[in-house]
Amino acid sequence: MKKTILLIALVTVTGSIFAKNSVSVSDKEKSAIPSSQKAGPKKTTTSGTISFNATTAKDAKPKAENKTVIASIDIVEGTVAFEVIVKNFSFENPMMQEHFNSPVWMDSEKYPTATFKGNIANLNAINFKKDGTYAAEVKGDLTIHGVTKSVSSAGSISVVGGSIKVASDFNVALADYGVNGPAIAAGKVATESKVSVSAEMK
């Protein structure tokens, strides 16, 4: 009887150790899978793009693009999120890049990221199981320069063979986010910047 109990105890302990090991290996393997390839309702990319254009008749330089935007979409919950490092907006002109990141404009030392977190307002109108391009209305919170504002924007969601491409064009009034550089008053930077967002998530 004693031997039987000892045997059962040994089997149980050994089994639990192996079970623990197999869980940790599985977790490690899971973390090695690029996030963009993980299956499930949440799809992501780390190579979305956001470009802005605040040019005027007086100055054609205030425009830049960021190609390393993190984006995610949850096709069940209908949530959409974007995250970007401000300093990775790339300008052609070094002086413009320096001004953009300075305390007078984006103050990117103090506010290193810009984010958007929201929901697809017309989720029922989008069939993520059927290839096609759908009109989408997204509402959420946009945080730029440390200021968060509720925004809504029209855009499109394209479903192609399991990958989802989100695209939207909208305007951002710089003053709404506390961006008031003197070049705006001088007419060299537009009061409203045109912003284009695009991200393909797999």
Place this chain on the structure above:
Amino acid sequence: MEVTIKKKYSFLKKTGLFFLIILIVSAAWLWYVFTEKYADTSQITPAYSMTALDLIHEFEKNDSLANKKYAEKIMVLSGEVSEVEGVDSTVNIKMADSTSGSYVIFAFQQQDFGLAKKIKLGEKVSIKGSCSGGAFSKILETEFITFKRCAINH
């Protein structure tokens, strides 16, 4: 009387010429600053050279300090390509820490688009670029460090 007028005229001439030179130099400087474009990254001497994993670990340890040290510096990073992501007409290259999921991502300068597209998953490469700093991603829950204007380091 005539001598005094001549002296005065000569003084005005010299002063006018001086201001004209200042004006021309200032205009040339302004023109240069406003029309200047970034130099080819491959031609710039890097401030730091290290492995991508070492940089990731430094940001994971303290990203405020790492940002102060590396942001806007030209760096050469070497490591294994963990992901190649299509973006517009080119690709971004990623080097990730497979344990934590933290990563460095490189966006290339236009003249290197073609070379970047030839890079394969798992390949060991060396890339030179301008570090834009890093942050903790609330979406991915990992540290991410971004680079712009990158070039393949030969």
